[in-house]
Each structure stands twice: as C-alpha cells, then as structure tokens.
Amino acid sequence: MEFAIVGAGMAGAFLALSLGRQGHAVTVYDRRPDPREMASAVTSMNLGLSRRGLAALDSLGLSEEVKRLVVPMHGRMLHNLDGGLRFSAYGEGGILAIQRQDLSALLVDAACRVPGVRFVFDTRCTGVDRDLPSVSFVDPDGRSLVVKPDVVVGADGAFSAVRRSMHHDQRAEFSQHYLEWGWRELHIPAAADGTHRMADDVFHLWPRGDIMMFAHPNRDGSFTCSCVLPFHGTHGFDSLRTPSDVESLFREYFPDVLSLVPDLGETFLRQPTFNLVTVSTAPWVHEGKVVLIGDACHAVYPFLAQGMNSAFEDALELTASLAHHTGDTTAALARYYTRRKPNTDALAAMSHRNFAELRDTVRSPAVRLERACDTLLEKVLRHRWMPLHAMVTNTTIPYAQAQHRATRQHRILKYAGASAVAALTAAAFRRFRR
Amino acid sequence: MEFAIVGAGMAGAFLALSLGRQGHAVTVYDRRPDPREMASAVTSMNLGLSRRGLAALDSLGLSEEVKRLVVPMHGRMLHNLDGGLRFSAYGEGGILAIQRQDLSALLVDAACRVPGVRFVFDTRCTGVDRDLPSVSFVDPDGRSLVVKPDVVVGADGAFSAVRRSMHHDQRAEFSQHYLEWGWRELHIPAAADGTHRMADDVFHLWPRGDIMMFAHPNRDGSFTCSCVLPFHGTHGFDSLRTPSDVESLFREYFPDVLSLVPDLGETFLRQPTFNLVTVSTAPWVHEGKVVLIGDACHAVYPFLAQGMNSAFEDALELTASLAHHTGDTTAALARYYTRRKPNTDALAAMSHRNFAELRDTVRSPAVRLERACDTLLEKVLRHRWMPLHAMVTNTTIPYAQAQHRATRQHRILKYAGASAVAALTAAAFRRFRR
Structure with missing residues (x-):
C-alpha cells in the first residue's frame, strides 16, 4: 500500500522505516530541512530513550547503531540546595540520553536505505482531504503539490495540520492545556580536557518546588540543561530582565551550576522560552484513510520522558494492526486506535502528575x-x-x-x-x- | 472608536447595537446573507428568551418590540409515556419562545438605525492579525478585503475563525466536547382553524431517559420540535433507516406526536442532524485589540436555553467595561474577561448537568x-x-x-x-x- 506520512520527526521517520520493512511504499514530507544537513536543532529537550523505545528500535534491528550515540544514565542525581548530592538508581537498563538530532538523522538515514521509502523536505502540508484521501503541500518554490496515497498519516506534532483537516466539521473531542511553566535550554561545556564537569552517567535534577532544572550528559563532555520556571511571578521568566537577575536566581537556587555555564546571565536571556503543552483528542483515525500518531494525537508533558518512546510504540502497533487486518485498512486503523488510546490517556495522566512530584521531590x-x-x-x-x-x-x-x-x-x-x-x-x- | 465585529448572529448584532448607542463606529461582517432577506433559517433550535435576555433587550429599549414576536411559556408540560400530562410552573416571567430568524432580523434592523453602525453580509472572515489589528475577508465576488479597526470582535460562533487567529502560537487553553447525542427539528403545523394542537403557553417536554423531545409554540399556531437522540445504538440516528423505523420509535416513545407531524417518517429522515458541542477557552482577549463574545468563547449545551441570554450579557458587560475604562482599551477588555469568564464557566457546568437531569426527569x-x-x-x-x-x-x-x-x-x-x-x-x- 501507499502511505504519505506528514512529519519526519521521531514518529514519522520511525513509522516510515517500520512500514517500509513491511513492503509498503512510503513518502515522508516535512516542512523542515533534512535533519542530516542541519547544523543543530533547538526544538526540544534532549531525549531520554527508555526500555520501550529501545525495544522498538531493537525490533527494527537498530539498537546497536543507536547505542553508539547514547550516554547511559544509571540513576538520578539530586542536587540539594546546600550542594549535597543524593543518588537513586533507575534499576535495570536505566535511561539513555541521546541528542534529538543524532537520533533523527539516524532514523531518516536508516529509512532511506529501505526500498520504497523516500523523504521530501522543506515541503509544508496545507491540508488533507480526508475522504479521497489526498494531501496538499507547498514546496520550497511556493508551488502546490497534491498527492493521493492510500493512507495519510499525521505525524506532524502537537499542532498537527493533518489532525485539523481530519477533524474539520466532525464531532471531534479536542483539548489542549498549557502549564504555567516554560523552559529554556542551557549548555554546560566540557572541561578543558574534554571530560564532563559533573557525574557523566546520571540524570541530574535540581528540584526546588516552584522551579527546577535538570541536565542530560552528552557524548562530547558537555551537558544539556533544561531550566523550568513559571512564566510569571517572583521566579518567573518575566521577572528575569537583566543578567544579574538571572545570576542571583541561580546563586539562590542552583549555586553549583553558576560557575559551569559561561556568560550565564547573557546566555539565558538570549534563549527562547518553550511551552509545555498537553493535547488530547479523539478519534485518531478517519475510516481506513487517515491516521494520527505521536504528538499529533497525544502530546504530553515531557517529564516522564516518554514522548518519543510512546510514539515508537504507536508506530509498531499501527504496523502490526495493518499486518493483522491485511486488506481491511479500516479495521486495521480501528484496531490501532482502540489499542493505543487507553495507554496514551494513561501516559498523559501520569506525565501530568509526575511534574508536580518532580518539582517537589526534595520538599515532600x-x-x-x-x-x-x-x-x-x-x-x-x-x-x-x-x-x-x-x-x-x-x-x-x-x-x-x-x-x-x-x-x-x-x-x-x-x-x-x-x-x-x-x-x-x-x-x-x-x-x-x- | 472603530470596531469590526465578525459575525452578525445574536451576539454580534446585539453588540453592534450596544456599541453604536455609545457612539462607536461599528461594522459587522457575516459570511451568511442578511437575515432580513432569508426565506427561513434552519441553523438552530428555537430560542428561549429568559429574564436576563429580556433585561438586556430592555436596557436597549427593545423589549416592547421583541414582545410582539414571542410566545410566552408559563411552565413546563411533561408528556408521560401513557399520554398523561404534568404541568410545573416556571415562576414569574416564564420563558418567551421566539424564532431565531425573527429576533435576528429585528436586531439587525434596530442596529442599522443607529448612526455609525453598518452590516456587510456574504463576506467570510479568513483571518485576523491580532497585533495590528486587522481582519481579512473574502467578499461575494471572491475578492479579498482587509480592514484595520481599533478593535476586532469575534462573535463568530463555536468554530470562531477570529479565535483561531487570535490564539495561534499562544499558550491558549482550549477544549471542545461533543455529546453522543444529536438533534433533528420537526414541525407540528397549526390545526385547520389556525390554532395550536397542544397547549400553546408552555414548553413541552418528552423525557425518556436515553432519548427526549421538546417543543416550542410558534405564533402561527405551529410548534417547533427538537428531537434529541444518541447517534448510535438501538434508538440512535444510525439505526433509523426507513420511515417505518422512525414511526415505530415515535409509537413507542412519543405516541401523542405521531399523528401531529404529517409524513413523520419521511420528514424525519430528510432533516439534517445537528451536533451538540461545548467549547471552553482562555484567554478571550488579546491586549486591547481582539476580543471574543458569545459562542466563540463559551459555547454550551442548549438545554438551559441560556446561549443567547449569556451572549447578550457578554455584550453589555463589554460595552460597560469600555465605558468604565475610556481611553484604555486593554484595561477595558481585561475587565470584561475577568468579570464574564467565571460566570460562563459556571453556565457551562450547569448546562452540562442539566442535560442529564432533563432526560431523566421522569425516571428519577x-x-x-x-x-x-x-x-x-x-x-x-x-x-x-x-x-x-x-x-x-x-x-x-x-x-x-x-x-x-x-x-x-x-x-x-x-x-x-x-x-x-x-x-x-x-x-x-x-x-x-x-
């Protein structure tokens, strides 16, 4: 069968690979450039690859290749206010830190090697006709392009254009909620000798109630930190106006990081602030013609680090359902939806609760x-x-x-x-x- | 000040009148034709005008004019399965039944008489630039039109285009939920002598648990009935396929109506099915530039009959807030939002609960x-x-x-x-x- 996947992120690229291996013809469209050619991506927190994600990659024979790109985190290191540290182990397997762009490029590369799979970048989806089905795009030269596959897949994230077209005039359930917190990325560079300046095999966490920070180790000796603050209020982004505001916040709450980030105040103020959104919707499918996966149908708060892992599970379940109901795509998509929805609803609820727990870990x-x-x-x-x-x-x-x-x-x-x-x-x- | 209102329905037309009376310049755009020139409208249940709506109309000096178009309903008449009737009075004032198109035409007409107020019909909004602010439209000949008022008002209903543009890329809260029930309209014509074939001064209700029906008297001796059924299941719209399916449903649940609607089966099957949606969102305003009223910011289930009444209250509150903060539109819109939001949230919750109660009135x-x-x-x-x-x-x-x-x-x-x-x-x- 012929699939058009909108979105070449984690969900889309992984699904392309999975469907391609089953002998389907797959074209993946993305409005962004090819991740293999990009200098660096600043669109998301570093990723945590956990057991489910690794199992999914393993089922496509990619786990060895991926393991070369990861930094294993064996547990969580709590940084107390007084500079004290407390380690708690994750248990078997742990979590693997990986940079989004590395994994993205690997998946696209692997998918491209499968006959029948191709990628079209810099091409923006403008809408879907859910009944034909067809997808319209605008290419880099502004020309429009219409494709008519057997199935359209929306893997285009929390603000999915495919979802919007699919649900237009339907009795679709939809909700989006934002946290009153946002986050900014900071970078702790490697020491002069190329080594990590904090423990390199753990997830670092600074829980401070209303605000928090965490950091993932990278392979090059650096750390990627995510600094989570409320938008408003005393410790809010909107009250940090000068480098010295930022430095005094860090001196008070994250003193051990202050000296590790060069030009902390200036750098912090230059960074964009990212939102934290949760999206819930139903249905995810239209007959046997359109289907959503990943953030397009269940964006969650990132604190359980399951966004990518659950998107991979979606892709495998969708592939399995198509194999289970060969020749009846309607039944296949219905099966996929029925099996995944309760699980991603549970994930959303757990991710929501987890945020409060993370922030409060030290206090409660x-x-x-x-x-x-x-x-x-x-x-x-x-x-x-x-x-x-x-x-x-x-x-x-x-x-x-x-x-x-x-x-x-x-x-x-x-x-x-x-x-x-x-x-x-x-x-x-x-x-x-x- | 100059206002562009998108949507000439109840909310938009009433607000135009209210703002015009305060000396503002107001242009109202609607993609539909002029209600004064339409043969008949089939876009909504008949309206119930209650104390709040009447008080609002009264404050603009319209209540006498409106009262000529209404049929007062003094209470609720329950129709039991065995044909028995049970009356319960509404208390002082009661509810006034009015046909949407009659009131719509009256409001547009009254607003047109205010200097500085004008209406542009058959003109569809395609988007808003919330920061200028400006609104783009497509006129009946397909030409685009851009206007740059001081304030843009989204009075364009539950699927508001203004809301979508205003919230684009913002941390906007949004949810829409549909009932698993829908409704179809039926018409009970007047008797040969022009009189009503049931009591003409009450709201008629047939509550049957999973399904229900209700009817409003019209001035011409007819009744407008709304038949509320689930979409799926034994009594669902999708299992009513032939005229005899419809007739047996009515014979079982609404036996006293069977003989009052000519060609009941055929008519019922020809009617479109309407959805029941509830919309909740935040914020309703963007600085002093864009503001939402009515269904655009708080569509509710219609069973408390407060949709129009609450939209009129929105319009009065908005007008009052603009007068309260003359020269500071940002403060005015913030005041409007702060004062209305808790009230319409309460209305949404009450409307939701009321539906279950209405259906169960007889049984519980x-x-x-x-x-x-x-x-x-x-x-x-x-x-x-x-x-x-x-x-x-x-x-x-x-x-x-x-x-x-x-x-x-x-x-x-x-x-x-x-x-x-x-x-x-x-x-x-x-x-x-x-």
Missing part, C-alpha cells in the same frame, strides 16, 4: 517516604512489586496497565501503611527461605 | 423529590430560597453566584434531608407570623 517527606517503601518492596518482592517510574521506564508493560498497578500499589501503601510493608516483607522473606 | 425519584422540596421551599421562603432553574431563568443573578447558591441549597437538601425542610419551614412560618 510523604513523597520521599512512599518512594523509599516502593524501592524497598521492589527489592524484596522482585517482579511482583514495581514502582510506577520503573514500570514506565524499565519495562514495556502497557501504560494503562502500569497506571492501574501503580494505583493499586499506592493504595496499599497509603491505607495499609507500615503494617502492610512489614507483612509483605515478612511474606516475601518466608518465600525466599523456602 | 430522587430528582423529583429534590425538585418538589425546592419548589416548596421557594414558596415558603420567598427570595431566600430559589431553585437553580429559577435563578438561571427568572433572575439576572450572575451565573457563578447562582451555581454557588444552588450548590449550597443542594447540600442542605441532601445532608439535612427532611428535618432541614421541616426546620426551615417552621422558621419561615415563625417569621411570617411576627
């Missing part, structure tokens, strides 16, 4: 206690107890199921409290002693 | 009991106790305040139960006897 004793119990129980009960973060990050358990299990575990911890911990621990020990 | 003894207590307390306590429906319909109490009072009353009824009723009644009697 309740959160810390629950996390400690969680970790203890995981150690003792092995696979019968697993903290939510571990299920999301270290497994491929469907999100909805992970959420359900975590809710149940949370309830046990909350209501049964210490006695439950003791009883379960005792039970587990008995089992081990047998 | 709890709803009936609470309503009976409500009515009793209202009689006894006069203005110190008022059912929600009465506050919404018979007063101009701001919606948020009405919702708050109703919540408090509901809690009293729910928790204190019969004893509270008795105590309050006794207290009230004591007060009366003094």
Whole structure:
C-alpha cells in the first residue's frame, strides 16, 4: 500500500522505516530541512530513550547503531540546595540520553536505505482531504503539490495540520492545556580536557518546588540543561530582565551550576522560552484513510520522558494492526486506535502528575517516604512489586496497565501503611527461605 | 472608536447595537446573507428568551418590540409515556419562545438605525492579525478585503475563525466536547382553524431517559420540535433507516406526536442532524485589540436555553467595561474577561448537568423529590430560597453566584434531608407570623 506520512520527526521517520520493512511504499514530507544537513536543532529537550523505545528500535534491528550515540544514565542525581548530592538508581537498563538530532538523522538515514521509502523536505502540508484521501503541500518554490496515497498519516506534532483537516466539521473531542511553566535550554561545556564537569552517567535534577532544572550528559563532555520556571511571578521568566537577575536566581537556587555555564546571565536571556503543552483528542483515525500518531494525537508533558518512546510504540502497533487486518485498512486503523488510546490517556495522566512530584521531590517527606517503601518492596518482592517510574521506564508493560498497578500499589501503601510493608516483607522473606 | 465585529448572529448584532448607542463606529461582517432577506433559517433550535435576555433587550429599549414576536411559556408540560400530562410552573416571567430568524432580523434592523453602525453580509472572515489589528475577508465576488479597526470582535460562533487567529502560537487553553447525542427539528403545523394542537403557553417536554423531545409554540399556531437522540445504538440516528423505523420509535416513545407531524417518517429522515458541542477557552482577549463574545468563547449545551441570554450579557458587560475604562482599551477588555469568564464557566457546568437531569426527569425519584422540596421551599421562603432553574431563568443573578447558591441549597437538601425542610419551614412560618 501507499502511505504519505506528514512529519519526519521521531514518529514519522520511525513509522516510515517500520512500514517500509513491511513492503509498503512510503513518502515522508516535512516542512523542515533534512535533519542530516542541519547544523543543530533547538526544538526540544534532549531525549531520554527508555526500555520501550529501545525495544522498538531493537525490533527494527537498530539498537546497536543507536547505542553508539547514547550516554547511559544509571540513576538520578539530586542536587540539594546546600550542594549535597543524593543518588537513586533507575534499576535495570536505566535511561539513555541521546541528542534529538543524532537520533533523527539516524532514523531518516536508516529509512532511506529501505526500498520504497523516500523523504521530501522543506515541503509544508496545507491540508488533507480526508475522504479521497489526498494531501496538499507547498514546496520550497511556493508551488502546490497534491498527492493521493492510500493512507495519510499525521505525524506532524502537537499542532498537527493533518489532525485539523481530519477533524474539520466532525464531532471531534479536542483539548489542549498549557502549564504555567516554560523552559529554556542551557549548555554546560566540557572541561578543558574534554571530560564532563559533573557525574557523566546520571540524570541530574535540581528540584526546588516552584522551579527546577535538570541536565542530560552528552557524548562530547558537555551537558544539556533544561531550566523550568513559571512564566510569571517572583521566579518567573518575566521577572528575569537583566543578567544579574538571572545570576542571583541561580546563586539562590542552583549555586553549583553558576560557575559551569559561561556568560550565564547573557546566555539565558538570549534563549527562547518553550511551552509545555498537553493535547488530547479523539478519534485518531478517519475510516481506513487517515491516521494520527505521536504528538499529533497525544502530546504530553515531557517529564516522564516518554514522548518519543510512546510514539515508537504507536508506530509498531499501527504496523502490526495493518499486518493483522491485511486488506481491511479500516479495521486495521480501528484496531490501532482502540489499542493505543487507553495507554496514551494513561501516559498523559501520569506525565501530568509526575511534574508536580518532580518539582517537589526534595520538599515532600510523604513523597520521599512512599518512594523509599516502593524501592524497598521492589527489592524484596522482585517482579511482583514495581514502582510506577520503573514500570514506565524499565519495562514495556502497557501504560494503562502500569497506571492501574501503580494505583493499586499506592493504595496499599497509603491505607495499609507500615503494617502492610512489614507483612509483605515478612511474606516475601518466608518465600525466599523456602 | 472603530470596531469590526465578525459575525452578525445574536451576539454580534446585539453588540453592534450596544456599541453604536455609545457612539462607536461599528461594522459587522457575516459570511451568511442578511437575515432580513432569508426565506427561513434552519441553523438552530428555537430560542428561549429568559429574564436576563429580556433585561438586556430592555436596557436597549427593545423589549416592547421583541414582545410582539414571542410566545410566552408559563411552565413546563411533561408528556408521560401513557399520554398523561404534568404541568410545573416556571415562576414569574416564564420563558418567551421566539424564532431565531425573527429576533435576528429585528436586531439587525434596530442596529442599522443607529448612526455609525453598518452590516456587510456574504463576506467570510479568513483571518485576523491580532497585533495590528486587522481582519481579512473574502467578499461575494471572491475578492479579498482587509480592514484595520481599533478593535476586532469575534462573535463568530463555536468554530470562531477570529479565535483561531487570535490564539495561534499562544499558550491558549482550549477544549471542545461533543455529546453522543444529536438533534433533528420537526414541525407540528397549526390545526385547520389556525390554532395550536397542544397547549400553546408552555414548553413541552418528552423525557425518556436515553432519548427526549421538546417543543416550542410558534405564533402561527405551529410548534417547533427538537428531537434529541444518541447517534448510535438501538434508538440512535444510525439505526433509523426507513420511515417505518422512525414511526415505530415515535409509537413507542412519543405516541401523542405521531399523528401531529404529517409524513413523520419521511420528514424525519430528510432533516439534517445537528451536533451538540461545548467549547471552553482562555484567554478571550488579546491586549486591547481582539476580543471574543458569545459562542466563540463559551459555547454550551442548549438545554438551559441560556446561549443567547449569556451572549447578550457578554455584550453589555463589554460595552460597560469600555465605558468604565475610556481611553484604555486593554484595561477595558481585561475587565470584561475577568468579570464574564467565571460566570460562563459556571453556565457551562450547569448546562452540562442539566442535560442529564432533563432526560431523566421522569425516571428519577430522587430528582423529583429534590425538585418538589425546592419548589416548596421557594414558596415558603420567598427570595431566600430559589431553585437553580429559577435563578438561571427568572433572575439576572450572575451565573457563578447562582451555581454557588444552588450548590449550597443542594447540600442542605441532601445532608439535612427532611428535618432541614421541616426546620426551615417552621422558621419561615415563625417569621411570617411576627
């Protein structure tokens, strides 16, 4: 079959590869230039590749190639206000830090090697006729171009043009919500000898309640930091007007970073501020003709680092559904939607909650206690107890199921409290002693 | 100041009149033809004009003129399955049934008589530059037209083009939700002698749980009925395929209407199905340059009959805010938004809940009991106790305040139960006897 994918980002490029391997003809269009030819991308936080993303890449035989581009993060390093550090391990596998552009270029490159797959860059989608189906584009010279594939795929992100056309005049559910926080990127360069200036195998986190920062190690000895602040208020972007405003904020909240970023104040003020949006919508498909994947149908807050990982899962599920219902694309798309929607709804809810938890990690004793119990129980009960973060990050358990299990575990911890911990621990020990 | 209003529906025409009276220059654009020249409109349910709407019209000196076009409805007539009828009075004022096109033509006509106000029909808005501000249109001959007023008003309904342009690339909150129910219009013609074939001074309601119907009397002896069904399932629009399917549905659920609509089956199948959408968004304004009113910023389900009434309130609040902050349009629009948003949020919540109650009116003894207590307390306590429906319909109490009072009353009824009723009644009697 013939597919036109709108959007050559993570979701689109991965799907092109996956569909191409199944023998489909795929053309991917993107309004941006070829990522392999771009100097650098400043469109998103660094990516965290976790178990699900890696499993997806592995299923297409790419995991070895990808592993050459990553920096493994074995746990989370909390930076306290007093300069103290606290490490907590992620558990098996950990999270792999990878720069967006590296992975993007790799995926496009790999997809291009598959016969029947091609990419058309610098070409903007202007709309979709969902019933033909057809897609209209404007090419770099301003000429319009109309293509008529069998299936149109919207992999064009949170503000998807395909989605808008597909839902026009339909009874479509749609909501978008923004956090009152935004983020700016900062760069900690490598030391003179090319080494990392902080621990190079962890995810660094500075949780400060209303504001926070985190950093990913890069292969070249540098770190990419994301600084998350409210838009308004005392610590808001709008009250940071001069380099010295920025420096005093860092001196107060992120003192250990102050000296690591050259020209911190100036640099910070020059950076663009990015928004944090969550998008929920239904349906994701129109008959057997149009289908959405990734952020186009379920953009989430990035703090669980599952955006790319879930988009890869979408792509695999879509490919599998097409194989499952060969010859009946309507049934295939319906199956894909039915199987993915509950999971990405769960992911959205978990990502939302996770943001509050991340910011408060240091302050809330309740959160810390629950996390400690969680970790203890995981150690003792092995696979019968697993903290939510571990299920999301270290497994491929469907999100909805992970959420359900975590809710149940949370309830046990909350209501049964210490006695439950003791009883379960005792039970587990008995089992081990047998 | 110079205003360009996009949309000449209820909200736009009323606002034009209100702003024109304040001495502003106003041009109203609409993509539809002049309502005064249209044969008939089939774009919406008949309208229910309640106390707030009438007060708004009165403030512009139009209430006498409007009253000539209405049919007063003094209460609600429930049609039971067995053909039995049950009447419940609306209380002072009642609701006035009016045909959309009649009121629309009257408003446009009245606005045209104000110097400085003019209407441009058959002219479609294609976008807004929120910073200039300017509005682009396409006229009936396909030529484009750009106007540069001081303020652009989006009164262009639930799918507002002004809203889309204003929010483009902004951190705008937006959600739209559809009911799984839709509705079709039916017409009960007058009897041979020109009289109404059912009671002519009430709102007729056939609540049947999953489905329902209601009817407004018209001045010519006819009734306009709205038949609300789910889209799918046993009684859904999609299972009504032949005239006899329709007739058996009516025989089962609306037997007394079967004989009143000529060619019921055929007519029903020819009618378009309308959706029921609720839209919530923020912000409603961009600096002192663009502002939204009516459905463009708060489309609600129509079952509380407050869509038009709340749009009129928007228009008056906007006019008052502009007068309050003469010379500072940014402050004026901010004041308007701050004062209206909590009220229309409350209206949306109440409209949503009301739909379930309306459908279930007959079936749920709890709803009936609470309503009976409500009515009793209202009689006894006069203005110190008022059912929600009465506050919404018979007063101009701001919606948020009405919702708050109703919540408090509901809690009293729910928790204190019969004893509270008795105590309050006794207290009230004591007060009366003094």
